[in-house]
Amino acid sequence: MAGISISGVSRTFGTVRAVDNVSLEVGEGEFFTLLGPSGCGKTTLLRMIAGFCELDRGEIRFGSERIDRLPAHLRDIGMVFQNYAVFPNLTVAGNVAYGLKARKVAAPEIARRVDEALALVQLQGYGGRWPHQLSGGQLQRVAIARAISVEPRFLVADEPVSMLDVSIRAGILNLLRDFATRLDIAVLYISHDLSTMRHVCSTVAVMYLGRIIEMGPADRVLDQPHHPYAQALVAAVPVMGGRVARIHTQLAGAVPNPSDLPTGCRFHPRCPKAMARCRESEPVLTPVGRAHQVACHLYD
Numbered sequence: 086m087a088g089i090s091i092s093g094v095s096r097t098f099g100t101v102r103a104v105d106n107v108s109l110e111v112g113e114g115e116f117f118t119l120l121g122p123s124g125c126g127k128t129t130l131l132r133m134i135a136g137f138c139e140l141d142r143g144e145i146r147f148g149s150e151r152i153d154r155l156p157a158h159l160r161d162i163g164m165v166f167q168n169y170a171v172f173p174n175l176t177v178a179g180n181v182a183y184g185l186k187a188r189k190v191a192a193p194e195i196a197r198r199v200d201e202a203l204a205l206v207q208l209q210g211y212g213g214r215w216p217h218q219l220s221g222g223q224l225q226r227v228a229i230a231r232a233i234s235v236e237p238r239f240l241v242a243d244e245p246v247s248m249l250d251v252s253i254r255a256g257i258l259n260l261l262r263d264f265a266t267r268l269d270i271a272v273l274y275i276s277h278d279l280s281t282m283r284h285v286c287s288t289v290a291v292m293y294l295g296r297i298i299e300m301g302p303a304d305r306v307l308d309q310p311h312h313p314y315a316q317a318l319v320a321a322v323p324v325m326g327g328r329v330a331r332i333h334t335q336l337a338g339a340v341p342n343p344s345d346l347p348t349g350c351r352f353h354p355r356c357p358k359a360m361a362r363c364r365e366s367e368p369v370l371t372p373v374g375r376a377h378q379v380a381c382h383l384y385d
Contacts, residue, residue, distance in 0.1 A: 086239055089110070089146070094144070102346065103129050105284075116272045120279060125292040126294070135157055144326075147239070161235075163232030163237035167243050184235045185234055202230035206227070208230065218306050225245055231263060243275045254281055260283045282307065283304070291312065299379045313357065337357070340355075
């Protein structure tokens with residue numbers, strides 16, 4: 086199995102550039118997290134990968150195979166949604182089997198895969214239960230079981246723990262990380278919550294107004310962010326122990342209107358380190374260390 090490659094992907098809705106020239110790669114067995122505030126383009130990017138939204142420009146590939154021209158059901162991608170998206174009129178087994186039946190898998194194979202998926206998410210014996218009999222954490226495990234039952238090459242998860250209690254989130258995240266390593270599946274996880282990411286993801290990309298502004302190994306991006314916005318994002322998360330010194334960045338104003346972006350760097354109206362150049366030209370991702378990139382004129 087090959088990982089997924091996203092090259093120069095863009096999508097505009099009217100005057101809003103929701104995703105603007107985004108490129109990234111997620112290798113097999115890698116847990117890749119895309120961070121950013123609401124409205125930064127994370128979910129639109131996910132929808133383009135999954136086939137629910139067309140690209141304006143760019144391409145998406147599994148290895149040498151281009152998939153962005155394929156319909157969603159032929160892309161071999163598993164989806165885990167924020168709100169479970171479990172069918173209330175189907176049993177747990179029926180929900181897990183839904184994608185397999187749509188692919189016309191033989192009944193004996195469906196039964197085997199359903200049992201296997203429920204065992205992986207630690208819901209053995211729950212196949213005959215109904216969704217209203219389950220807790221929120223159990224419902225999300227059903228959604229994950231449904232996603233992996235089709236044996237996808239790639240798994241995308243759109244903030245799947247945001248509706249769960251804090252005590253349950255770690256278990257779900259550890260489960261997804263386990264699938265990435267045990268099943269050798271590439272996982273793209275969408276989130277705006279940094280507090281739980283450090284211990285589960287391998288790579289982090291930070292988005293702001295449709296573009297990736299910093300990307301690299303999770304420990305480097307989260308411990309030593311370079312972009313002023315990433316620094317502010319990380320500094321806003323409370324931690325205990327003071328393991329590393331933090332750079333505290335005070336941001337001015339609010340996020341600009343995405344339909345009327347500033348010239349040059351789209352972050353410069355809020356950046357305390359903005360220079361004249363920032364108002365004139367948009368920075369591109371530049372290496373600042375091994376596999377670590379940042380889009381900021383401070384590092385040109």
